[in-house]
Amino acid sequence: MAPLSEDEVASRLVDLPGWAVVDGRLHREVRFRDFPEAFAFMAQVAMAAEKLDHHPDWSNSWNRVVIDVVSHDQGGLTSRCFELAAAVNRILGP
Amino acid sequence: MAPLSEDEVASRLVDLPGWAVVDGRLHREVRFRDFPEAFAFMAQVAMAAEKLDHHPDWSNSWNRVVIDVVSHDQGGLTSRCFELAAAVNRILGP
Amino acid sequence: MAPLSEDEVASRLVDLPGWAVVDGRLHREVRFRDFPEAFAFMAQVAMAAEKLDHHPDWSNSWNRVVIDVVSHDQGGLTSRCFELAAAVNRILGP
Amino acid sequence: MAPLSEDEVASRLVDLPGWAVVDGRLHREVRFRDFPEAFAFMAQVAMAAEKLDHHPDWSNSWNRVVIDVVSHDQGGLTSRCFELAAAVNRILGP
Numbered sequence: 305m306a307p308l309s310e311d312e313v314a315s316r317l318v319d320l321p322g323w324a325v326v327d328g329r330l331h332r333e334v335r336f337r338d339f340p341e342a343f344a345f346m347a348q349v350a351m352a353a354e355k356l357d358h359h360p361d362w363s364n365s366w367n368r369v370v371i372d373v374v375s376h377d378q379g380g381l382t383s384r385c386f387e388l389a390a391a392v393n394r395i396l397g398p
Numbered sequence: 399m400a401p402l403s404e405d406e407v408a409s410r411l412v413d414l415p416g417w418a419v420v421d422g423r424l425h426r427e428v429r430f431r432d433f434p435e436a437f438a439f440m441a442q443v444a445m446a447a448e449k450l451d452h453h454p455d456w457s458n459s460w461n462r463v464v465i466d467v468v469s470h471d472q473g474g475l476t477s478r479c480f481e482l483a484a485a486v487n488r489i490l491g492p
Numbered sequence: 493m494a495p496l497s498e499d500e501v502a503s504r505l506v507d508l509p510g511w512a513v514v515d516g517r518l519h520r521e522v523r524f525r526d527f528p529e530a531f532a533f534m535a536q537v538a539m540a541a542e543k544l545d546h547h548p549d550w551s552n553s554w555n556r557v558v559i560d561v562v563s564h565d566q567g568g569l570t571s572r573c574f575e576l577a578a579a580v581n582r583i584l585g586p
Numbered sequence: 587m588a589p590l591s592e593d594e595v596a597s598r599l600v601d602l603p604g605w606a607v608v609d610g611r612l613h614r615e616v617r618f619r620d621f622p623e624a625f626a627f628m629a630q631v632a633m634a635a636e637k638l639d640h641h642p643d644w645s646n647s648w649n650r651v652v653i654d655v656v657s658h659d660q661g662g663l664t665s666r667c668f669e670l671a672a673a674v675n676r677i678l679g680p
Contacts, residue, residue, distance in 0.1 A: 343442075444528075527633075
Protein backbone atom coordinates (compact mmCIF):
# COMPACT_ATOMS: atom_id res chain seq x y z
CA MET A 305 0.00 0.00 0.00
CA ALA A 306 1.88 3.05 -1.27
CA PRO A 307 1.68 6.42 0.47
CA LEU A 308 -0.98 8.75 -0.93
CA SER A 309 0.06 11.77 -2.95
CA GLU A 310 -0.38 15.25 -1.48
CA ASP A 311 -3.37 15.79 -3.74
CA GLU A 312 -5.02 12.57 -2.61
CA VAL A 313 -4.42 13.46 1.03
CA ALA A 314 -5.89 16.94 0.55
CA SER A 315 -8.89 15.47 -1.22
CA ARG A 316 -9.60 12.89 1.47
CA LEU A 317 -9.17 15.38 4.29
CA VAL A 318 -12.23 17.22 3.03
CA ASP A 319 -14.40 14.33 4.20
CA LEU A 320 -12.71 14.04 7.56
CA PRO A 321 -13.92 16.79 9.87
CA GLY A 322 -11.77 17.42 12.92
CA TRP A 323 -8.54 16.10 11.39
CA ALA A 324 -5.52 17.97 10.07
CA VAL A 325 -2.16 16.88 8.71
CA VAL A 326 0.54 17.80 11.23
CA ASP A 327 4.16 16.74 10.70
CA GLY A 328 3.06 14.34 7.99
CA ARG A 329 0.52 12.59 10.20
CA LEU A 330 -3.25 12.70 10.54
CA HIS A 331 -3.86 14.54 13.79
CA ARG A 332 -6.92 15.08 15.96
CA GLU A 333 -7.43 16.18 19.55
CA VAL A 334 -10.59 15.41 21.49
CA ARG A 335 -11.83 16.39 24.93
CA PHE A 336 -14.35 14.49 27.04
CA ARG A 337 -16.31 15.11 30.21
CA ASP A 338 -13.84 13.24 32.38
CA PHE A 339 -11.23 10.50 32.41
CA PRO A 340 -13.59 7.48 32.30
CA GLU A 341 -15.36 8.90 29.26
CA ALA A 342 -12.01 9.55 27.57
CA PHE A 343 -10.82 6.04 28.31
CA ALA A 344 -14.06 4.46 27.10
CA PHE A 345 -13.51 6.30 23.81
CA MET A 346 -9.97 4.90 23.73
CA ALA A 347 -11.34 1.39 24.25
CA GLN A 348 -13.56 1.80 21.20
CA VAL A 349 -10.67 3.15 19.12
CA ALA A 350 -8.51 0.24 20.32
CA MET A 351 -11.07 -2.24 18.98
CA ALA A 352 -11.32 -0.39 15.65
CA ALA A 353 -7.52 -0.22 15.37
CA GLU A 354 -7.14 -3.91 16.08
CA LYS A 355 -9.84 -4.73 13.52
CA LEU A 356 -8.11 -2.60 10.87
CA ASP A 357 -4.69 -3.81 11.99
CA HIS A 358 -3.59 -0.19 11.97
CA HIS A 359 -2.81 1.47 15.27
CA PRO A 360 -2.55 5.09 16.35
CA ASP A 361 0.21 6.94 18.15
CA TRP A 362 -1.82 8.55 20.86
CA SER A 363 -1.67 10.13 24.26
CA ASN A 364 -4.10 10.85 27.04
CA SER A 365 -4.10 13.32 29.88
CA TRP A 366 -7.22 13.29 32.07
CA ASN A 367 -10.13 14.15 29.73
CA ARG A 368 -7.99 14.83 26.66
CA VAL A 369 -6.92 12.42 23.92
CA VAL A 370 -4.48 13.32 21.15
CA ILE A 371 -4.36 10.96 18.16
CA ASP A 372 -1.77 10.76 15.38
CA VAL A 373 -2.03 8.30 12.54
CA VAL A 374 0.63 7.40 9.99
CA SER A 375 1.80 4.27 8.20
CA HIS A 376 5.20 3.89 9.81
CA ASP A 377 6.26 1.12 7.45
CA GLN A 378 5.29 3.17 4.37
CA GLY A 379 6.75 6.41 5.65
CA GLY A 380 3.58 8.32 4.90
CA LEU A 381 -0.20 8.42 4.87
CA THR A 382 -2.04 5.52 3.26
CA SER A 383 -5.72 4.72 2.83
CA ARG A 384 -5.59 2.69 6.03
CA CYS A 385 -4.71 5.86 7.92
CA PHE A 386 -7.87 7.43 6.56
CA GLU A 387 -9.88 4.32 7.42
CA LEU A 388 -8.75 4.53 11.04
CA ALA A 389 -9.44 8.28 11.18
CA ALA A 390 -12.92 7.71 9.71
CA ALA A 391 -13.56 4.99 12.30
CA VAL A 392 -12.59 7.44 15.05
CA ASN A 393 -15.09 9.96 13.68
CA ARG A 394 -17.83 7.32 13.57
CA ILE A 395 -17.11 6.52 17.24
CA LEU A 396 -17.31 10.22 18.15
CA GLY A 397 -20.63 10.49 16.35
CA PRO A 398 -22.18 13.46 14.62
CA MET B 399 -23.30 -1.67 55.99
CA ALA B 400 -26.61 -3.37 56.72
CA PRO B 401 -29.06 -4.33 53.98
CA LEU B 402 -31.75 -1.74 53.30
CA SER B 403 -35.34 -2.42 54.34
CA GLU B 404 -37.95 -3.07 51.67
CA ASP B 405 -39.32 0.41 52.23
CA GLU B 406 -35.92 2.02 51.78
CA VAL B 407 -35.33 0.02 48.60
CA ALA B 408 -38.71 1.03 47.19
CA SER B 409 -38.05 4.65 48.06
CA ARG B 410 -34.60 4.72 46.42
CA LEU B 411 -35.82 2.92 43.30
CA VAL B 412 -38.00 5.94 42.53
CA ASP B 413 -34.86 7.95 41.72
CA LEU B 414 -33.31 5.21 39.63
CA PRO B 415 -34.97 5.09 36.21
CA GLY B 416 -34.38 1.91 34.24
CA TRP B 417 -33.73 -0.30 37.28
CA ALA B 418 -35.98 -2.89 38.89
CA VAL B 419 -35.50 -5.33 41.76
CA VAL B 420 -35.37 -8.86 40.33
CA ASP B 421 -34.62 -11.84 42.57
CA GLY B 422 -33.45 -9.48 45.30
CA ARG B 423 -30.96 -7.69 43.06
CA LEU B 424 -30.95 -4.36 41.27
CA HIS B 425 -31.38 -5.24 37.61
CA ARG B 426 -31.05 -3.29 34.39
CA GLU B 427 -30.68 -4.28 30.75
CA VAL B 428 -29.20 -1.93 28.14
CA ARG B 429 -28.78 -2.17 24.38
CA PHE B 430 -26.21 -0.33 22.29
CA ARG B 431 -25.52 0.26 18.61
CA ASP B 432 -22.95 -2.52 18.39
CA PHE B 433 -20.43 -4.52 20.37
CA PRO B 434 -17.69 -1.86 20.63
CA GLU B 435 -20.17 0.65 22.02
CA ALA B 436 -21.42 -1.93 24.52
CA PHE B 437 -17.90 -2.77 25.62
CA ALA B 438 -16.90 0.88 25.95
CA PHE B 439 -19.87 1.28 28.29
CA MET B 440 -18.64 -1.74 30.24
CA ALA B 441 -15.18 -0.15 30.53
CA GLN B 442 -16.75 2.93 32.11
CA VAL B 443 -18.80 0.81 34.50
CA ALA B 444 -15.65 -1.16 35.37
CA MET B 445 -13.88 2.04 36.40
CA ALA B 446 -16.87 3.18 38.46
CA ALA B 447 -17.15 -0.24 40.12
CA GLU B 448 -13.46 -0.29 40.97
CA LYS B 449 -13.69 3.22 42.39
CA LEU B 450 -16.70 2.28 44.55
CA ASP B 451 -15.14 -1.09 45.38
CA HIS B 452 -18.50 -2.63 44.52
CA HIS B 453 -18.76 -4.80 41.42
CA PRO B 454 -21.69 -5.95 39.32
CA ASP B 455 -22.69 -9.41 38.21
CA TRP B 456 -23.12 -8.78 34.52
CA SER B 457 -23.26 -10.37 31.14
CA ASN B 458 -22.85 -9.23 27.57
CA SER B 459 -24.03 -10.60 24.28
CA TRP B 460 -23.15 -8.50 21.21
CA ASN B 461 -24.84 -5.12 21.79
CA ARG B 462 -26.67 -6.11 24.99
CA VAL B 463 -25.51 -5.74 28.58
CA VAL B 464 -27.41 -7.12 31.56
CA ILE B 465 -26.39 -5.82 34.98
CA ASP B 466 -27.28 -7.16 38.42
CA VAL B 467 -26.12 -5.54 41.61
CA VAL B 468 -26.28 -6.94 45.12
CA SER B 469 -24.09 -6.91 48.22
CA HIS B 470 -23.12 -10.57 48.29
CA ASP B 471 -21.46 -10.29 51.70
CA GLN B 472 -24.53 -8.60 53.21
CA GLY B 473 -27.05 -10.87 51.56
CA GLY B 474 -29.10 -7.96 50.28
CA LEU B 475 -29.20 -4.49 48.80
CA THR B 476 -27.13 -1.78 50.50
CA SER B 477 -26.55 1.88 49.70
CA ARG B 478 -23.45 0.91 47.75
CA CYS B 479 -25.65 -1.05 45.35
CA PHE B 480 -27.62 2.12 44.74
CA GLU B 481 -24.41 4.13 44.34
CA LEU B 482 -23.21 1.76 41.62
CA ALA B 483 -26.60 1.77 39.89
CA ALA B 484 -26.66 5.58 39.99
CA ALA B 485 -23.15 5.66 38.51
CA VAL B 486 -24.35 3.41 35.68
CA ASN B 487 -27.19 5.83 34.99
CA ARG B 488 -24.79 8.79 34.95
CA ILE B 489 -22.64 6.92 32.39
CA LEU B 490 -25.69 6.23 30.22
CA GLY B 491 -26.64 9.89 30.35
CA PRO B 492 -30.04 11.50 30.19
CA MET C 493 -20.03 -21.23 7.06
CA ALA C 494 -21.88 -24.40 7.95
CA PRO C 495 -21.93 -25.81 11.49
CA LEU C 496 -19.24 -28.41 12.16
CA SER C 497 -20.22 -32.04 12.53
CA GLU C 498 -20.00 -33.71 15.94
CA ASP C 499 -16.86 -35.50 14.82
CA GLU C 500 -15.20 -32.28 13.69
CA VAL C 501 -16.09 -30.60 16.97
CA ALA C 502 -14.69 -33.50 19.00
CA SER C 503 -11.53 -33.47 16.93
CA ARG C 504 -10.95 -29.72 17.32
CA LEU C 505 -11.67 -29.78 21.05
CA VAL C 506 -8.57 -31.91 21.52
CA ASP C 507 -6.40 -28.90 20.68
CA LEU C 508 -8.35 -26.53 22.90
CA PRO C 509 -7.39 -27.07 26.53
CA GLY C 510 -9.81 -25.60 29.07
CA TRP C 511 -12.86 -25.69 26.81
CA ALA C 512 -15.82 -28.06 26.81
CA VAL C 513 -19.04 -28.22 24.81
CA VAL C 514 -21.95 -27.33 27.12
CA ASP C 515 -25.47 -26.99 25.74
CA GLY C 516 -24.09 -26.90 22.22
CA ARG C 517 -21.69 -24.06 22.92
CA LEU C 518 -17.97 -23.84 23.55
CA HIS C 519 -17.66 -23.08 27.24
CA ARG C 520 -14.79 -21.97 29.46
CA GLU C 521 -14.59 -20.45 32.91
CA VAL C 522 -11.56 -18.52 34.13
CA ARG C 523 -10.62 -16.97 37.45
CA PHE C 524 -8.21 -14.10 37.98
CA ARG C 525 -6.52 -12.41 40.92
CA ASP C 526 -9.08 -9.64 41.14
CA PHE C 527 -11.61 -7.62 39.16
CA PRO C 528 -9.17 -5.36 37.29
CA GLU C 529 -7.20 -8.37 36.07
CA ALA C 530 -10.43 -10.06 34.97
CA PHE C 531 -11.58 -6.95 33.13
CA ALA C 532 -8.20 -6.47 31.43
CA PHE C 533 -8.56 -10.02 30.12
CA MET C 534 -12.04 -9.12 28.87
CA ALA C 535 -10.62 -6.08 27.07
CA GLN C 536 -8.19 -8.33 25.22
CA VAL C 537 -10.95 -10.80 24.33
CA ALA C 538 -13.10 -7.87 23.15
CA MET C 539 -10.38 -6.80 20.72
CA ALA C 540 -9.94 -10.37 19.45
CA ALA C 541 -13.71 -10.79 19.06
CA GLU C 542 -14.03 -7.54 17.15
CA LYS C 543 -11.12 -8.52 14.90
CA LEU C 544 -12.70 -11.92 14.16
CA ASP C 545 -16.16 -10.35 13.94
CA HIS C 546 -17.36 -13.13 16.21
CA HIS C 547 -18.43 -12.26 19.73
CA PRO C 548 -18.88 -14.30 22.89
CA ASP C 549 -21.83 -14.59 25.24
CA TRP C 550 -20.06 -13.97 28.49
CA SER C 551 -20.51 -12.94 32.07
CA ASN C 552 -18.32 -11.60 34.82
CA SER C 553 -18.59 -11.62 38.57
CA TRP C 554 -15.64 -10.07 40.44
CA ASN C 555 -12.61 -12.19 39.45
CA ARG C 556 -14.54 -14.77 37.43
CA VAL C 557 -15.31 -14.77 33.71
CA VAL C 558 -17.57 -17.33 32.03
CA ILE C 559 -17.39 -17.49 28.23
CA ASP C 560 -19.76 -19.24 25.81
CA VAL C 561 -19.20 -19.24 22.08
CA VAL C 562 -21.64 -20.30 19.38
CA SER C 563 -22.58 -19.13 15.89
CA HIS C 564 -26.09 -17.88 16.61
CA ASP C 565 -26.88 -17.35 12.93
CA GLN C 566 -25.75 -20.88 12.03
CA GLY C 567 -27.38 -22.56 14.99
CA GLY C 568 -24.22 -24.39 15.91
CA LEU C 569 -20.45 -24.38 16.24
CA THR C 570 -18.41 -23.19 13.26
CA SER C 571 -14.68 -22.77 12.69
CA ARG C 572 -15.00 -19.14 13.78
CA CYS C 573 -16.11 -20.34 17.22
CA PHE C 574 -12.90 -22.32 17.45
CA GLU C 575 -10.86 -19.36 16.21
CA LEU C 576 -12.28 -17.18 18.99
CA ALA C 577 -11.70 -19.90 21.61
CA ALA C 578 -8.12 -20.33 20.39
CA ALA C 579 -7.60 -16.57 20.61
CA VAL C 580 -8.85 -16.64 24.21
CA ASN C 581 -6.33 -19.38 25.00
CA ARG C 582 -3.50 -17.38 23.42
CA ILE C 583 -4.47 -14.41 25.60
CA LEU C 584 -4.45 -16.59 28.72
CA GLY C 585 -1.01 -17.89 27.79
CA PRO C 586 0.59 -21.21 28.58
CA MET D 587 -0.99 17.36 49.88
CA ALA D 588 2.28 19.23 49.53
CA PRO D 589 4.96 18.21 47.02
CA LEU D 590 7.61 15.90 48.41
CA SER D 591 11.13 17.18 49.01
CA GLU D 592 13.95 16.01 46.78
CA ASP D 593 15.18 13.78 49.59
CA GLU D 594 11.78 12.19 50.04
CA VAL D 595 11.49 11.59 46.31
CA ALA D 596 14.94 10.01 46.16
CA SER D 597 14.11 7.82 49.14
CA ARG D 598 10.81 6.60 47.68
CA LEU D 599 12.31 5.94 44.26
CA VAL D 600 14.44 3.22 45.81
CA ASP D 601 11.34 1.09 46.28
CA LEU D 602 10.03 1.74 42.80
CA PRO D 603 11.94 -0.37 40.28
CA GLY D 604 11.56 0.72 36.66
CA TRP D 605 10.77 4.36 37.46
CA ALA D 606 12.95 7.45 37.15
CA VAL D 607 12.34 11.15 37.66
CA VAL D 608 12.42 12.87 34.26
CA ASP D 609 11.57 16.57 33.93
CA GLY D 610 10.12 16.54 37.44
CA ARG D 611 7.77 13.67 36.74
CA LEU D 612 7.80 9.97 37.58
CA HIS D 613 8.54 8.24 34.29
CA ARG D 614 8.38 4.64 33.12
CA GLU D 615 8.32 2.99 29.73
CA VAL D 616 6.98 -0.52 29.17
CA ARG D 617 6.85 -2.81 26.15
CA PHE D 618 4.39 -5.64 25.61
CA ARG D 619 3.98 -8.52 23.17
CA ASP D 620 1.52 -6.65 20.99
CA PHE D 621 -1.09 -3.90 20.98
CA PRO D 622 -3.92 -5.81 22.71
CA GLU D 623 -1.62 -6.73 25.59
CA ALA D 624 -0.48 -3.12 25.86
CA PHE D 625 -4.06 -1.86 25.88
CA ALA D 626 -5.17 -4.43 28.45
CA PHE D 627 -2.40 -3.12 30.69
CA MET D 628 -3.70 0.40 30.09
CA ALA D 629 -7.20 -0.71 31.08
CA GLN D 630 -5.86 -1.95 34.40
CA VAL D 631 -3.94 1.27 34.97
CA ALA D 632 -7.08 3.24 34.09
CA MET D 633 -9.01 1.45 36.83
CA ALA D 634 -6.21 2.03 39.36
CA ALA D 635 -5.97 5.70 38.37
CA GLU D 636 -9.71 6.20 38.71
CA LYS D 637 -9.68 4.48 42.10
CA LEU D 638 -6.83 6.69 43.33
CA ASP D 639 -8.34 9.73 41.61
CA HIS D 640 -4.91 10.44 40.21
CA HIS D 641 -4.34 10.04 36.49
CA PRO D 642 -1.23 9.62 34.38
CA ASP D 643 -0.05 11.55 31.34
CA TRP D 644 0.63 8.66 29.02
CA SER D 645 1.07 7.65 25.45
CA ASN D 646 0.89 4.44 23.49
CA SER D 647 2.36 3.37 20.20
CA TRP D 648 1.65 -0.27 19.23
CA ASN D 649 3.23 -2.39 21.98
CA ARG D 650 4.82 0.50 23.88
CA VAL D 651 3.38 2.53 26.73
CA VAL D 652 5.09 5.60 28.21
CA ILE D 653 3.78 6.82 31.57
CA ASP D 654 4.44 10.11 33.32
CA VAL D 655 3.00 10.94 36.71
CA VAL D 656 2.93 14.31 38.45
CA SER D 657 0.50 16.25 40.63
CA HIS D 658 -0.37 19.04 38.20
CA ASP D 659 -2.28 21.01 40.84
CA GLN D 660 0.64 20.81 43.31
CA GLY D 661 3.32 21.50 40.77
CA GLY D 662 5.38 18.52 41.87
CA LEU D 663 5.49 14.95 43.03
CA THR D 664 3.24 13.95 45.91
CA SER D 665 2.61 10.65 47.68
CA ARG D 666 -0.30 10.02 45.33
CA CYS D 667 2.12 9.99 42.41
CA PHE D 668 4.04 7.26 44.18
CA GLU D 669 0.82 5.38 44.96
CA LEU D 670 -0.10 5.36 41.27
CA ALA D 671 3.40 4.30 40.23
CA ALA D 672 3.35 1.50 42.81
CA ALA D 673 -0.05 0.37 41.48
CA VAL D 674 1.42 0.24 37.97
CA ASN D 675 4.25 -1.95 39.25
CA ARG D 676 1.79 -4.28 40.98
CA ILE D 677 -0.11 -4.61 37.68
CA LEU D 678 3.10 -5.42 35.82
CA GLY D 679 3.94 -8.07 38.41
CA PRO D 680 7.32 -9.32 39.54
